[in-house]
Amino acid sequence: MSFEVARWARLDADAAEKTARSIAVRSGATLVEVRTHEYAGRRGPVAIFAVGGEQFAFVPGGEVTVGFDGGRFEPTPRQKASFAESAQEYGIEGDIRQFTDSVTSRPRTVVVPPLLVAVEAAEAGVVAVPAGHPDIVRRVDRMRQQPRAAAEPPPGEVEWSRAARVTLRPDWTVEAAWLLDSPSYDGEVARLAGLGQRLLTPDEWEHACGAGATTLFRWGDDNPDSDPWSAATGPHREPNLFGLRIGQDPYCEERTAVRDVVCGGDGGSVVCGGGGSFLSWLTIATAYRDTVYGDDVANDDSFGTMRIRAAIPLT
Numbered sequence: 053m054s055f056e057v058a059r060w061a062r063l064d065a066d067a068a069e070k071t072a073r074s075i076a077v078r079s080g081a082t083l084v085e086v087r088t089h090e091y092a093g094r095r096g097p098v099a100i101f102a103v104g105g106e107q108f109a110f111v112p113g114g115e116v117t118v119g120f121d122g123g124r125f126e127p128t129p130r131q132k133a134s135f136a137e138s139a140q141e142y143g144i145e146g147d148i149r150q151f152t153d154s155v156t157s158r159p160r161t162v163v164v165p166p167l168l169v170a171v172e173a174a175e176a177g178v179v180a181v182p183a184g185h186p187d188i189v190r191r192v193d194r195m196r197q198q199p200r201a202a203a204e205p206p207p208g209e210v211e212w213s214r215a216a217r218v219t220l221r222p223d224w225t226v227e228a229a230w231l232l233d234s235p236s237y238d239g240e241v242a243r244l245a246g247l248g249q250r251l252l253t254p255d256e257w258e259h260a261c262g263a264g265a266t267t268l269f270r271w272g273d274d275n276p277d278s279d280p281w282s283a284a285t286g287p288h289r290e291p292n293l294f295g296l297r298i299g300q301d302p303y304c305e306e307r308t309a310v311r312d313v314v315c316g317g318d319g320g321s322v323v324c325g326g327g328g329s330f331l332s333w334l335t336i337a338t339a340y341r342d343t344v345y346g347d348d349v350a351n352d353d354s355f356g357t358m359r360i361r362a363a364i365p366l367t
Contacts, residue, residue, distance in 0.1 A: 055166040055366065056114035057264065061096045068097035075110055076101060079168060079364060091263075091293045092271035098295035101168055104247070108364060109295040111260045113166035118258040120268060120339040122153025128274055131330045138328035148330070152268070156339040162255045168364040169252065169260050172297050173306050173316075176358040177235035178217070183226035191216055196224060236353045237311060240360055249362040251309040256363065258315070262338040263293035270299065270338055279332035281323045288336060298361070302335040305345075306359050312350035318342040319349075319356050 054060055054071040063071065069086045076083040081101035089098040099110040127135070127148050135148040144151055181188065191212060206224050211217040214234055219227045244250050252260060267273045271287035280288050281301055288300050298306075298316060305317030318335045321327075321342070334340060349355045 055112055057112040057116060057259075058114065060110075060112040061264075063097055065097070068099065072099035072101075072110065075099065075168070075366060079103075079366060081108065081168060081364070089291065089293065089295060091290060092265070092287060094263075094265075094293055096263075096293055098291075098293075100171065100295060103168065103364065106174075106362070107171040108168040108362075109171050111167045111169045111256075111294050111296075113164045113367075115161060115163050116259050116264065117159065117161050117266065118157070118255055118262065118339065119159035120152070120156040120266075120337070121159045122149045122151075122156060125149050125152055125268060125273060127152075127330075131275065134328050134330035138331050142327070152334065152337075155334065155341060156268075156337060157254070157258070157341050160255075162259075164253075164256050164259050166366040167252075167256065167260075168366065169294070169296060170362045171291075171295060173304065173359045173361040176240050176360050177233035179231050179233065181229050181231050183229050185229060185231070187231065188216060188218060188226060188229040192218060192220070192224070192226060234354065235358050237307060237350075237358070240307075240358065241309075244360070244362055247362075249364050251307060252361060252363050253309045254313045254315060257306070257308050257361075258338050260294060260296060260361075261292065261298045261316070265293075265338070268337050268339075269333070275330065275333035277329060279323050279329060280336050281320065281332070299336045299338065302332065304359055305356075306361050307349070312343075312346040314342065314346050314349060315340070318345050321345065 054063060072083055072086045081103045084100040084102050086099045088095060101108045132148055205222050206220045209219050214232050216232055217230045221227050262270045270292050276283055276286045281303060291297055302317035302323050303320035305314040305319055308315055316336060322335050323332045
């Protein structure tokens with residue numbers, strides 16, 4: 053059926069729209085658009101839906117290959133040089149292929165279900181509220197009363213730790229506001245279940261990110277210069293082949309249905325520690341695994357920011 057990845061990729065525009073309309077009926081979602089999308093030299097249909105004010109993309113299922121074989125990795129001279137510099141500074145043993153193999157999940161063939169997957173990961177515990185919310189008004193008024201130079205404009209964005217966040221216009225009016233809570237992993241799982249949604253499994257996350265790519269990154273084996281956090285443009289900032297914005301920033305790792313497995317980043321540890329270009333990009337490789345960081349977040353909900361990507365099963 054067209055819910056399987058191989059058949060979905062081959063559909064023409066009319067057939068893709070027909071399938072998308074059947075998905076909308078089955079899931080109760082609102083079909084937003086169906087388009088042909090190109091990413092990293094591959095083309096395929098993308099279907100976007102709206103559910104509860106959030107956008108979801110169709111991710112077809114079936115038998116897929118995920119994980120990465122570091123033994124088949126052919127690094128560029130630039131990648132080798134960057135890794136060698138990092139290895140010398142941090143005492144990393146083994147060559148670049150061995151190290152890459154050690155921090156990526158093993159290659160495997162799995163069967164994943166067709167899903168609607170949130171286009172963007174959400175920061176758990178962040179609730180949008182009106183600009184006139186009493187708590188927001190009180191906090192902004194108190195900030196305005198603090199001594200400051202007469203000509204000094206207000207900061208564009210302000211966050212009160214784990215309490216509230218606002219964006220301000222130059223005239224001090226509130227453009228947008230959020231209240232911040234301290235979410236728990238179990239609480240988020242229960243909240244999603246109440247909506248008929250869930251977290252992605254690690255296999256599903258890798259499939260949703262790589263969309264069938266067997267390379268280290270979803271766009272290929274090479275990486276741009278700099279690091280993924282500093283690079284405002286590049287293949288990591290573009291929607292992937294399924295239309296998802298995923299694996300863009302190592303500081304924005306995502307929780308999965310396996311409590312101690314995070315995907316799409318390492319909390320920014322390598323970038324923040326000056327680990328070098330290749331190692332920084334490696335943290336957003338499709339199959340990247342940081343088991344130490346995963347253990348940390350699994351045992352402490354207050355460890356960093358919790359980001360989740362909701363999924364809606366279609367079977």
